[in-house]
Each structure stands twice: as C-alpha cells, then as structure tokens.
Amino acid sequence: MAGRILIVDDEKDMLVLLQRIISEESEHQVVTESNPQRALQLFRENPFDLVITDLKMPKMDGIRLLEDVRKANSDVSVIILTAYATIETAVEAIQKGAFDYITKPFRRERILLTVTKAMQWQELVRENKSLRQALEAKESNPHLLGSTPVMKDLMERVRQVAPTMATVLITGASGTGKELVASAVHQNSLRSTKKFVTVNCTAIPEQVIESELFGHLKGAFTGAWKDKRGLVEEAHEGTLFLDEIGDLNPNMQTKLLRLLQEGEYKPVGSVVTRKADIRFIAATNHNLKSDINEKRFREDLYYRLNVIHVELPPLRERKKDIPLLSHHFLKKYAQMNHKDVQEISPEAIHLLMSREYPGNVRELENIIERGVIFCTSGTLNVKDLQLDTEEPAFYPEVGAEMGKLSFKDAKDRMISRFHNLYIMSLLRESGGNISKAAEMAGIQRQYLHRLMKEAGIEAEQFRDKEGT
Ligand SMILES: Nc1ncnc2c1ncn2[C@@H]1O[C@H](COP(=O)(O)OP(=O)(O)OP(=O)(O)O)[C@@H](O)[C@H]1O
Numbered sequence: 001m002a003g004r005i006l007i008v009d010d011e012k013d014m015l016v017l018l019q020r021i022i023s024e025e026s027e028h029q030v031v032t033e034s035n036p037q038r039a040l041q042l043f044r045e046n047p048f049d050l051v052i053t054d055l056k057m058p059k060m061d062g063i064r065l066l067e068d069v070r071k072a073n074s075d076v077s078v079i080i081l082t083a084y085a086t087i088e089t090a091v092e093a094i095q096k097g098a099f100d101y102i103t104k105p106f107r108r109e110r111i112l113l114t115v116t117k118a119m120q121w122q123e124l125v126r127e128n129k130s131l132r133q134a135l136e137a138k139e140s141n142p143h144l145l146g147s148t149p150v151m152k153d154l155m156e157r158v159r160q161v162a163p164t165m166a167t168v169l170i171t172g173a174s175g176t177g178k179e180l181v182a183s184a185v186h187q188n189s190l191r192s193t194k195k196f197v198t199v200n201c202t203a204i205p206e207q208v209i210e211s212e213l214f215g216h217l218k219g220a221f222t223g224a225w226k227d228k229r230g231l232v233e234e235a236h237e238g239t240l241f242l243d244e245i246g247d248l249n250p251n252m253q254t255k256l257l258r259l260l261q262e263g264e265y266k267p268v269g270s271v272v273t274r275k276a277d278i279r280f281i282a283a284t285n286h287n288l289k290s291d292i293n294e295k296r297f298r299e300d301l302y303y304r305l306n307v308i309h310v311e312l313p314p315l316r317e318r319k320k321d322i323p324l325l326s327h328h329f330l331k332k333y334a335q336m337n338h339k340d341v342q343e344i345s346p347e348a349i350h351l352l353m354s355r356e357y358p359g360n361v362r363e364l365e366n367i368i369e370r371g372v373i374f375c376t377s378g379t380l381n382v383k384d385l386q387l388d389t390e391e392p393a394f395y396p397e398v399g400a401e402m403g404k405l406s407f408k409d410a411k412d413r414m415i416s417r418f419h420n421l422y423i424m425s426l427l428r429e430s431g432g433n434i435s436k437a438a439e440m441a442g443i444q445r446q447y448l449h450r451l452m453k454e455a456g457i458e459a460e461q462f463r464d465k466e467g468t
C-alpha cells in the first residue's frame, strides 16, 4: 500500500538522494523539508505514515522532532539518520519510540528495507486500530430492545437477513430506531469486524457529497490539492449505511444506482472506474413511493434498495415496550451521570405509557435522561419527568377536570386510574408474580387477571427489565 513519507535533513543533497531512492523503488509519496520546524508544521497539517529525519540539525535536533511528531500522532513511525559518532543518541532515539535508525553513509538497500518494514508496521497498526474500533463498537452497541410482537418479528427479520448480502431499506418516523437497526444488521453480519460507515445524505452539502462518497483525485477541482479517499473506499468489505437516502439529489441517485448495480464508481476527476465490495443499508423517513410519484426519487433505485424492507412502527404502536425501554434508558443515564437511580415508580411508568411520542424512542430517551438528572431519590417519580401533564393523554389530572364530566364518567375514570396504579404497584411488589400479587391484595387470581387485561398491563413488564 502506498503511504506518505516526510524526509527532514538540513543537507539538501541528502533530501534529493533519499527522495530519489524511495520514489524509484516504491509508490510512496515523498515530501522533503530542510527546516525541522517547518517540517513539524507540515506534519501537523498533513497525514504522514513515516518520518525520516537527520539527527544533527541546526534549528532543532532529530530527537526533539521525534518527540514532537509522536506527540502529534503517536502511531507514526520515525526513522533516524545518524553518523557513527552519535550512535549512542540513536539508541536513545529508539528508547524514545523511533522505529529504527540508519547510520550514514548508508546503502540503498538498507534504506529501502527499513522503509518497507516501517510501512508494513504502519499497516499492522492501522489494521489493529480498525479491529479495535470494530470491537469497541460492538461492545458499546446498544441492544435493539423490544418485547412486543412487532418488534420481535422485526428482530427475527434482522437476524435472518444480516448474514446475507441483501440490501436493506429501513423506513420509519424520526427517532424510531432506524440507525440502530442498521447497525444491528451490520453487527450480525459476516462483515462485523469490518467497518460500518455512515453517510448522512442530508447533512452533507450537495456540492461535496460526490467527493465525500467516491473520493477525488488531486487537482479534480479548486482546493483538491491531494487525493482523497471516499467513504465508499472506507467501507470496502464492510457496510455502507446511507442515512436519509430520500434527500439524495437526482445526479447522485444515478451514480449510486450504478454503484449498486455494477459495484462500480469513479472518484471525482478520475477516468478509471473502481470496484467496491460493499453491503448497502439505506434508511429514510420519507415516503419514497410518493417521492417517486412526484419524480423526486428514481424508481429503479428504489427497487434496488428495497430488496429487504424493514418498517419501524412508531412508539405509540408498541406502547408495551415503554417499560422495557424506560428501564434500559434509566440504567444507561444513571450510570452516565453517576446517579444511584434504580427504579421507576409505577405512576411514572403509567404516565410514560400514556403519551403519544411524536419523537418516538428518542423522545422517550430524552425524557428519561432529563428525569434521571433531576431525580433526587433512588426512584424516578412523576415529578422528575417534568412532563406537561396538560397534554391530551389518557392520564388526565382527573381532579381538575372532574366537574366537566358526568358523574358516571368521572367515577369510571377515577376507578380505572386507581386500578392501573394499584395493579402496577402490586405487581412491582410481587416481582410480576400474579398469584402472589392476588394473595397480597386479597382478591381472586382470575379477578386480578381481568383487571390487568382491562388496564392493558402485563405481568411480564415487571419481571424482566433488561431482556432482549
Ligand atoms: N428498540 C430500541 N431499543 C433501544 N434503544 C433504541 C431503540 N430504538 C431506538 N433506540 C434509541 O433511540 C435513539 C434514536 O434511535 P435512532 O437514532 O436509531 O433513530 P432514527 O430512526 O435513526 O432517527 P432519525 O430519523 O431521527 O435519524 C437512539 O439513541 C437509539 O439508541
């Protein structure tokens, strides 16, 4: 693999010689600089894999330069050039993290061999890093939670399609978990140790999205002063997640179609096509069908993307997942904020379950996060949630509104609210054990069952807080 090398020596002849040797025998890009301070500046502003520096220089010695470049990027390899007289300093350089040293005068082969070894080392460092990142991503990857039938089906579908090469289109309203599903597909695929690269088609300005995706060659346009790798190259052998695909401009839709169909693309400014080995996942909150009707989205691209379709339901259609999600977020934010909040009161759960959530799971997550921050006890209570209780929910402050209702309606509401709160509190006490709860309440098990059914409460919610 071609890398970038910076050579620093106050003797210009030495720079010319080294540049020639390396450029003749390798693909590496070589930059030379006779002033070590300027070299350091260059290093800080540009990516280099290897620095070759003379030891004795007037303005700044090689050891100092070594320390400074490694401070800027601890992964870089540094080779020190030295005369015999200073070999002890060279040993010191190794102790300070230099990759190797070469004594002057040197043989051409010695230079080439050391450069090759340093570059191989760099490749190892990079590989190791991306592996570590993949592992970290896996560990920090939050589980896709849900115990409602729709979510269980969805998770099963994710497991089935993940190991295939099939393109997945994920649709759903904002905050329903599209990105999470995309990353779950990647994590469960055979590509999980390779990269998961996200492209947010909305966030990247129209003029630069092509070069972001496909990369560009030096000189392709004003400002392109060096080659740039695109995200497609980055995702090679991994997964490319095209987020908010509905916002992609028509020109890019055409180029993306080619990439999907033929696995080919061209960096900006290049005439040569490149091949990509990529698994594609796309997501949108648009209704692509109507975008197609209005000629904003290419129909052929839609069919390419829509091989497997995963639709995330809004949170209000899976309210029974709210306790599970709430406890998960409670744990997450309690840990993050070093707070010892372990429980959510049944009243708070009831309030959370009665909302409509236009912002879906993200909105619930934000509410819990805020609640944890304001919570002053070990239990998250209604007041901590700081929700506007005037909203049209199923949890009206019955007292305040009572006079507007008929006697019968007011009484029904009051009773049903009492049932809900009482049953939840009871089940919480019994750890979701219905027989035990009935016994504690002094009522028949069947009667408790009926009340639970009427209130839409399941014992399950009180048993397994963290299940998957
Ligand atoms: N089923 C779930 N289990 C656990 N956490 C979830 C679940 N669904 C969503 N989340 C969390 O909710 C938040 C929003 O999810 P995500 O970013 O995936 O939504 P999105 O559909 O991509 O939203 P947008 O359309 O706004 O980009 C994230 O923090 C995510 O971890």
Ligand SMILES: [Mg+2]
Binding pocket: 178, 179, 243
């Ligand atoms: Mg998203």
